[in-house]
Amino acid sequence: MAPKRKAPAASGRATKRVASGVSTPVSIDSDDDFSGSDGNESTGPNSAAPPKYDKVINSYKPSAYVRKKGKQPQDAADRLFRADRDFADQELKSDHHLRPLWLDPVHGKVVLETFSPSFKQAQNFLINVAEPQSRTTNMHEYTITAHSLFAAVSVGLTEQDIVRQLELFSKTKLPDSIIDDASVLQMLLRDPVISACRVEESNELRTEKAAKMGGLVIPGTKEAQGNKEAQARMEQQQQQQRQREKGDDDSDDEFGGQEAEKDMTEFLREEEDDDDLDEVHSFEIDGSKIQTVQEHCNVQLELPLTEEYDFRADEQNATLDIDLKPATQIRYYQEHALSKMFGNGRARSGIIVLPCGAGKTLVGITAACTEKKSVIVLCTSATSAGQWRAEFIKWSNVNPDDVIIFTSSEKGRVPLRACIIVCTYSMVTQNTRRAYDSQQTMDQITKREWGLMVLDEVHVVPAEMFRRVTERIKTHSKLGLTATLLREDDKIKDLNFLIGPKLYEANWLQLSEEGHIARVQCAEVWCPMTIEFHSEYIQAKTTNKRSLLSIMNPRKFQACQFLIDFHERRGDKIIVFSDNVYALKQYAEGLKKPYIFGDTGQRERDLVLQNFQYNDAVSTIFLSKIGDTSLDLPEATCLIQISSHYGSRRQEAQRLGRILRAKRRNDEGFNAFFYSLVSKDTMEMYYSSKRQAFLVDQGYAFKVITHLNGIDSMPNLRFETQDEKMTLLTDVLLQSETAGDEEKIVDDLFSDKSTFRKAGGGRKGGSGVKRQAGTLSSLAGGEDMAYLEYQRGSRSNKELAKPKNAFFGKEARERERRKKAQREMLQ
Numbered sequence: 001m002a003p004k005r006k007a008p009a010a011s012g013r014a015t016k017r018v019a020s021g022v023s024t025p026v027s028i029d030s031d032d033d034f035s036g037s038d039g040n041e042s043t044g045p046n047s048a049a050p051p052k053y054d055k056v057i058n059s060y061k062p063s064a065y066v067r068k069k070g071k072q073p074q075d076a077a078d079r080l081f082r083a084d085r086d087f088a089d090q091e092l093k094s095d096h097h098l099r100p101l102w103l104d105p106v107h108g109k110v111v112l113e114t115f116s117p118s119f120k121q122a123q124n125f126l127i128n129v130a131e132p133q134s135r136t137t138n139m140h141e142y143t144i145t146a147h148s149l150f151a152a153v154s155v156g157l158t159e160q161d162i163v164r165q166l167e168l169f170s171k172t173k174l175p176d177s178i179i180d181d182a183s184v185l186q187m188l189l190r191d192p193v194i195s196a197c198r199v200e201e202s203n204e205l206r207t208e209k210a211a212k213m214g215g216l217v218i219p220g221t222k223e224a225q226g227n228k229e230a231q232a233r234m235e236q237q238q239q240q241q242r243q244r245e246k247g248d249d250d251s252d253d254e255f256g257g258q259e260a261e262k263d264m265t266e267f268l269r270e271e272e273d274d275d276d277l278d279e280v281h282s283f284e285i286d287g288s289k290i291q292t293v294q295e296h297c298n299v300q301l302e303l304p305l306t307e308e309y310d311f312r313a314d315e316q317n318a319t320l321d322i323d324l325k326p327a328t329q330i331r332y333y334q335e336h337a338l339s340k341m342f343g344n345g346r347a348r349s350g351i352i353v354l355p356c357g358a359g360k361t362l363v364g365i366t367a368a369c370t371e372k373k374s375v376i377v378l379c380t381s382a383t384s385a386g387q388w389r390a391e392f393i394k395w396s397n398v399n400p401d402d403v404i405i406f407t408s409s410e411k412g413r414v415p416l417r418a419c420i421i422v423c424t425y426s427m428v429t430q431n432t433r434r435a436y437d438s439q440q441t442m443d444q445i446t447k448r449e450w451g452l453m454v455l456d457e458v459h460v461v462p463a464e465m466f467r468r469v470t471e472r473i474k475t476h477s478k479l480g481l482t483a484t485l486l487r488e489d490d491k492i493k494d495l496n497f498l499i500g501p502k503l504y505e506a507n508w509l510q511l512s513e514e515g516h517i518a519r520v521q522c523a524e525v526w527c528p529m530t531i532e533f534h535s536e537y538i539q540a541k542t543t544n545k546r547s548l549l550s551i552m553n554p555r556k557f558q559a560c561q562f563l564i565d566f567h568e569r570r571g572d573k574i575i576v577f578s579d580n581v582y583a584l585k586q587y588a589e590g591l592k593k594p595y596i597f598g599d600t601g602q603r604e605r606d607l608v609l610q611n612f613q614y615n616d617a618v619s620t621i622f623l624s625k626i627g628d629t630s631l632d633l634p635e636a637t638c639l640i641q642i643s644s645h646y647g648s649r650r651q652e653a654q655r656l657g658r659i660l661r662a663k664r665r666n667d668e669g670f671n672a673f674f675y676s677l678v679s680k681d682t683m684e685m686y687y688s689s690k691r692q693a694f695l696v697d698q699g700y701a702f703k704v705i706t707h708l709n710g711i712d713s714m715p716n717l718r719f720e721t722q723d724e725k726m727t728l729l730t731d732v733l734l735q736s737e738t739a740g741d742e743e744k745i746v747d748d749l750f751s752d753k754s755t756f757r758k759a760g761g762g763r764k765g766g767s768g769v770k771r772q773a774g775t776l777s778s779l780a781g782g783e784d785m786a787y788l789e790y791q792r793g794s795r796s797n798k799e800l801a802k803p804k805n806a807f808f809g810k811e812a813r814e815r816e817r818r819k820k821a822q823r824e825m826l827q
C-alpha cells in the first residue's frame, strides 16, 4: 500500500506567484512578430512552458513546513504557513491526482488545477458556488462566500449537492458544515429593523408549495430551437391528422404521430418532476421598505437577499410581443449567464459580467425576450442608447415603434401598451426642473410597472445614481451588465443590494482562446531614464514634478515613436493614451499625430475619430482620459499607455477592452497589443504593477521588454542628440506644478452640475467633460491647459466661452493653432 501523503498548505495566492510575468525581462526583436514566438519566452501564465506549479507540488515535503512551537523559521515563505494556513493534517485521498481542488476551509479559498482530467466539470460546479478571484493558465482561485453560497442555493443547488460535489472534487476530506434555512428566517423575523418593515404583526412564517418552475426555455438556445422544431413537427402532425380525418390523407409518415406523442410525454414527465419541489417559507414586507430590508440584510447581517419575479404568473402587466429572430443563436457563455438568471423559472435580479465585446447587449435582449414584459434599459450615453435600440431591432422581431428612446436630445412618447424604453441614467436621475415634454415622459415612466430593468455599464455609475433609479422606477427584475466589477471607490458591495448579486462572470482567457474576443499580447516596456532626467527626478520636491519628468523621459518618447512605427508598418490601428495633457500634446505634436483631450471641440473630435476609422493615412491617435469613458471610439488593434501614473485597475481593464472587440480577431495568428511604457527606477513601476493586478488575475501575462531591438538604428528618432534632450529637460523644468496633473475629467454621469453632454449625444456644443476651476498658479505658469467651471443658469455657455482677458485670448489663439495643425496632419 502506498504511504499516506499529507496535503500541502492551500495557499490563497498560489496562482498569483506562478502568474507573475514581470520578474524575468525579455527583449523583442523588431524584425520578428513579437507575438509570433507564441509567448514561449513569457514567464507568465500564458506561457506555453509546462506548469511549474506541478513540480512544486510533487517535490513538496509537508513536514518540513509544519511550524513547531518555539521554532520560528524566518524566511520569505514563512508567513504562508502560519497556523491558520497549515493544513498539513488534512489527509490526501489516494487518487488525489485525479481530483482538481485544493481547499482552504478556514478562509473559504479553493484552488483549481486546470490541467486535471476533471477540470471542466469542477469549473462548471465552482462557477455556481464560488467567486472567481484569479484564473490563470494553470491554476484558478475561487472564494466561497456567503453571497456565492446564497447564489448557488437560489439557482436550485441544495446544501447536499454542494457538499457532495466539493467532496467529489477535493483532494482531501472535507470538514463538516451545516446550513439551516428556516432558522435564518426566524432570526430575520426577530431582527428589529426587519420586523419593523413587515406587513403583518404575527411572528409566524407562511409556508406554501413552491411554484412550478420547469418548462422555461431561454430563446436563442439549441433547446429553444429544438422546442420550436418539435412544435412545428407537432403542428404538422396535427394538420396531417385533420387531413386524414377528412379522408384526403396522402402522407406516408406513419410514425409522425407517435413522435409528437413522445415529445409531449417527455414534456409532461418534466412537469411531473417539478411537483417534487420544496416548500417555500415566507413573510411579507412593506413594498416601500424593500431597499431598507435589502441593505440591512446585505450589509449588516451579511445575508444577501435575492429578488425574483415570477413573470409567467404576472397577469397584471401586459405581454410584450417580442422574440429573438429565428437566425439569432446565443453563444454558450451567454446561455450560461442567462440560465443563472432564469435557472429556476423566474427572473432573478443580479449582475452579469462579460468582457468587452463578448456580447452583453444580446444577453440583455434575450432576457427581455424571455420575460416578454415592458423593459427599461439605462445606459451611459445617448450614443449607447441609440445602439441599444438598433440592436433590439437587429436581433429580435420587436416592432420598432415599441422601442422608444428617452435622452436629452430625443424624447419619444411612452405608449400605454407594453414597450421598451432606452434612456440615459442622467435623464432618469436628473433632480432639476425638466422641460414639459421631458417631465411628461418621466411621469409615464414612473407611473407604470416595468418587468425588466437593464442597467448597462454598472461599474462606472455611482451607487447614489442606482439608488435614485431604483427608488423612482418600479421594476420587477433588474439585470446589471458590466465588463468588470472593479471599482476603485469600494462601492461594489452596494451593487449587491441595489441590483443583486453577481450571477455570472466569464473567463476572459477562455473566450479569447475560442475567438469570441481578441487575443491580446500585453507588455510592459521598461525605459531607462537619461542621467539628466533621473538626477532631476531624484531632486524634485513634488510628486507632480517627478511624475512629469518620468513621463517626459526622452527614452520613453523614443520607445513610443519606435512602437508606433513598428505597428503602423504591420497595419495596426493604434491609440496612445496619456492621462497627462502636457505630455499628450508634446508627444502627439512631436510625432505629428492627431490628438483629443477635454478641451477639444466636438467637430474636431469627430474629424479625428472619423479619420482614424476610415482614413488609411491616419493609423495613430493620441487620447487623454477622455477616451476612457466619454468617447465612442472606433476599433483599434494596438494600445500604448505613456502616462497613467495611478494604479487604477479599472482603467487598465477598460483600456484593454478597447482592443478586445477587434474584428480581425479570427484571422490566423492575429494578436492585439497592449503596451505600458514605464520609466525605470521611478514610481511608475510601482503603479504599473498595481494597475495590472486585475488583468494578471484574468490570466494575462505581462511580458517585460527591456530593450526594443532596432531602436538604435531607427531613422529620424527624436531626442537623439544631447542638445535635444537638454532642451526637452529645460522645457519640462519650466512647466508649472500643475503640468504634472492628470487631466480632471468628470463624466457627466457623475455630476449633477455638469452642463455638458457626453460625446455623440445631448446638448449641442458641449465638450463631454466637466471642467473644474484651475488655480491661479496654473494660469500663471503660462501652460495652455485651463479649466473653467460653467455654472448653470446665469450666463450662456457661448458668453462664458468668450475670451475675457489676455490669457483667454492666448487660449483662443492656441486653440486655433492646434486646429490648424490637426487639419494639416489629417490631410
Ligand SMILES: Nc1ncnc2c1ncn2[C@@H]1O[C@H](COP(=O)(O)OP(=O)(O)OP(=O)(O)O)[C@@H](O)[C@H]1O
Binding pocket: 329, 330, 331, 334, 354, 355, 356, 357, 358, 359, 360, 361, 362, 483, 657, 661
Ligand atoms: N451570439 C452572438 N452571435 C453573433 N454575434 C454576436 C453574438 N453576441 C454578440 N455578438 C456580436 O459581438 C459584438 C460585440 O457585442 P456587444 O457590443 O454587445 O459587446 P459588449 O459586451 O456590449 O461590448 P462593450 O462592453 O465593449 O460594449 C457585436 O458585433 C455583436 O453583434
